[in-house]
Amino acid sequence: MNPSLSIGDRIESIRQTLREGVRLVAVSKFHSSEAIVEAYEAGHRLFGESRVQELVAKQEELSGICLDLNWHFIGPLQTNKVKYIAPFVQMIESVDSLRLLEEINKQALKCQRRIPVLLEVHIAEEDSKSGFAPDELHDVIEHIYRHHEEYEGVRLSGLMAMASYTEDRGQIEREFELVAQLFEQIKHGGSLVEPEAFCELSMGMSGDYDLAMAHGATLVRIGSAIFGDRDNKEL
Ligand SMILES: *Cc1c(COP(=O)(O)O)cnc(C)c1O
DSSP states (O other): OOTTSOHHHHHHHHHTTOOTTOEEEEEOTTSOHHHHHHHHHTTOOEEEEOOHHHHHHHHHHHTTTSTTOEEEEOSOOOGGGHHHHTTTOSEEEEEOSHHHHHHHHHHHHHTTOOEEEEEEEOOSSOTTSOSBOHHHHHHHHHHHHHTGGGOTTEEEEEEEEOOOSOSOHHHHHHHHHHHHHHHHHHHTSSOOSOGGGOOEEEOOOTTTHHHHHHTTOSEEEEOHHHHOOOSOOOO
């Protein structure tokens, strides 16, 4: 992060590095609503948060001020908390179990919504990271396909992944490439009711989004390069 630039300038300089068709999710977790307003006033509209309580508080604070601000939920999501974000969230990128998908579907239908979702793929070395293993992913897609009339509350919009926490850029690239291959297999594999809706590949963060874009990312999730370091580095 360049500390001499404003939030708006940092977003602008990142924007200039984005490939065509790639959208920037500004990850504002642990940062203040003021920082979000600053980004919003600089013209940015798409933000990512990873904790329900924090997202709901920010939504309440900002919904009257930042009228067309869009939220993507990107963190671990407990089923009992889906109901708090279902009324307004624009996409849930971190669906890591069928049970969670079912709950999102149920809560979306209650709000008469259809929520775009991404299935999270586990590619990193760390066990701490969540998501479907690649072979599990095919089973889940198949399951949804066979029971699609029960999933009217969600729109299967693509995949999300986080690479390993490593300095080894070659390894990160191999992981992104694996996700890109899975994405293509699924998109063209005949097990999607709406293959045209399956169009998002969310991968890449501050340190590796260049590699993610080289492997076909359509959404990059960038936090610290925009907002600076977070006090709590856990998430
Ligand atoms: C925090 C977070 C990001 C952003 O990470 P930075 O390194 O700060 O850019 C991206 N994706 C997820 C899922 C996150 O939790």
